[in-house]
Amino acid sequence: SLTIGIVGLPNVGKSTMFNALTKNNVLAANYPFATIDPHVGVVGIPDARLTKLAEVFNSQKVLPATLDFVDIAGIVRGASKGEGMGNKFLANIREADAICQVIRAFKDDNVVHVDGRISPRNDIDTIDTELILADLQTIEKALPRLQKEARVKKDRQAELKAVEEAQAILEEGRTLFSAGIAQGTEAVAPLYELHLLTTKPFIYVFNVDEDELVDEAFKDEQRALIAPAEAVFLNAKLEADLAELEDDEALELLQTVGQNEPGLATLARVGFRTLGLQTYLTAGPKESRAWTIKQGATAPEAAGVIHTDFQKGFIKAEVISFPDLVETGSVAEARAKGKARMEGKEYVMQDGDVVEFRFNV
Numbered sequence: 001s002l003t004i005g006i007v008g009l010p011n012v013g014k015s016t017m018f019n020a021l022t023k024n025n026v027l028a029a030n031y032p033f034a035t036i037d038p039h040v041g042v043v044g045i046p047d048a049r050l051t052k053l054a055e056v057f058n059s060q061k062v063l064p065a066t067l068d069f070v071d072i073a074g075i076v077r078g079a080s081k082g083e084g085m086g087n088k089f090l091a092n093i094r095e096a097d098a099i100c101q102v103i104r105a106f107k108d109d110n111v112v113h114v115d116g117r118i119s120p121r122n123d124i125d126t127i128d129t130e131l132i133l134a135d136l137q138t139i140e141k142a143l144p145r146l147q148k149e150a151r152v153k154k155d156r157q158a159e160l161k162a163v164e165e166a167q168a169i170l171e172e173g174r175t176l177f178s179a180g181i182a183q184g185t186e187a188v189a190p191l192y193e194l195h196l197l198t199t200k201p202f203i204y205v206f207n208v209d210e211d212e213l214v215d216e217a218f219k220d221e222q223r224a225l226i227a228p229a230e231a232v233f234l235n236a237k238l239e240a241d242l243a244e245l246e247d248d249e250a251l252e253l254l255q256t257v258g259q260n261e262p263g264l265a266t267l268a269r270v271g272f273r274t275l276g277l278q279t280y281l282t283a284g285p286k287e288s289r290a291w292t293i294k295q296g297a298t299a300p301e302a303a304g305v306i307h308t309d310f311q312k313g314f315i316k317a318e319v320i321s322f323p324d325l326v327e328t329g330s331v332a333e334a335r336a337k338g339k340a341r342m343e344g345k346e347y348v349m350q351d352g353d354v355v356e357f358r359f360n361v
């Protein structure tokens, strides 16, 4: 499954946030025999539709879609040159599908800032710079070979040009993601082989004081620093408290600070979107469940997420949209009212489709 790597300077609240993430561990609840890696936090994506489906189908279990977060320690100034745990840091980050930077905005005289002052802009620059320097090194290492290849093979010239353009962007101190050369876009194709770090999608978590959670002007200022990436604002200590509470108590606490869902839930949702993912739903007396697919996945590809045999033997998908199912109240009634569609191999899944697959075994 896809993972989001959490990075940030020391003392910004990463561990606090990560501990809250792992307490939230849906794996532990649903798969008690699974081995749990202490460096991976599995977060359920909150989805009110599942609760509703579980009511309609009288399901015993509700299984939300999940996203994996990995704690990547070790970013300090000089990490790209192997300082601190620099090399390990870069290897770990290379494996993540998206990069989540945790940025300190909270004020607390008892918590030392590594640079002696609180400045989200500086912190973002420090981390971006290490990632940018790492990419520049990768490019500088590859260039002599690429130049040689481009001299003999015409079809390598486009690649060389793309790499040189990427180098120019990085030399201006910009990440490739912020310049629109992001994973999943066509612009990144000629660079693919280099596995550059800054083509990964970025998400920024601002660890803020509670009053800043509702300070729209402040939040807009931070958003401006990181556009086009998305920002999530949360208070890590509050998230740690929320993770200890039952849902209704958590909601009460959230409302006292003007929020209606935990920041970690928002983060999971933003992460899901950033990675280009969506869900479809299955429901029955055993479980109501959300399954993760890429946006644009076809019905057979979606079936393959449940089991590869479902994809191989795919015949049809019976699809009812979530609103239609809720309105009619049951699958039988949805069928009777003509709201259940039989879709074939070409069907592109829509978010929130409730599906039953027909397949040969």
Ligand code: GDP
Binding pocket: 008, 009, 010, 011, 012, 013, 014, 015, 016, 017, 106, 107, 108, 111, 207, 208, 209, 235, 236, 237, 238
């Ligand atoms: P890390 O080094 O980034 O993993 O940071 P930690 O999670 O260990 O946090 C460093 C210190 O900051 C600890 O003493 C935390 O209790 C404190 N801390 C973390 N988040 C917050 C916050 O939102 N507000 C305040 N006031 N302190 C926090």
